[in-house]
Amino acid sequence: MKKKQVLMIGLLIATIMLVSCAPSTHQVLAAKGSQVKLRAIQTRAFDTTNKEKMLRTVIATLQDLGFVVDKADDILGTVSGTKLDRYALRMTVSVRPRGETQLLVRANAQYNIYAVEDPEPYQQFFDALSKAIFLTAHQVD
Secondary structure: OOHHHHHHHHHHHHHHHHHHHOOOHHHHHOOOOOHHHHHHHHEEEEOOOOHHHHHHHHHHHHHHOOOEEEEEEOOOOEEEEEEEOOOEEEEEEEEEEEOOOEEEEEEEEEEOOEEOOOHHHHHHHHHHHHHHHHHHHOOOO
16 A cells, blocks of 8 residues: 555544544534523532532532432542432532632533533522531531
8 A cells, every 4th residue: 555545544544533532513512502601500609628528518418409429539529410300310510629719619410411401400409509518617417
């Protein structure tokens, strides 16, 4: 084979591999609203720097809301849970530092393979989390 043919075959294989590994565009394009608007619904900042306590509170909050915690990783700062109540809802929550005095908490809910864009489940989660953080900070059981 000539050098040019080998190069073309290599480029073709690399292109096929990149396309097959890329995320499905139908999920991205299926989003009805703005991704910025969705991210604003999914994210809250809390005035604490205690990541471990926040993760424990996230786990407790998910359990209080009827989720079964599937995975928790304190190094990555993520917690994932599934709620089975006439439907399967999966929520993944990530906790990361924001500046010197805050933690940023982002919840990402999925129903089957589709992102949940309805603000209600996020509002319920963050309302419950805010109350739990308040009670934890004031050492109320």
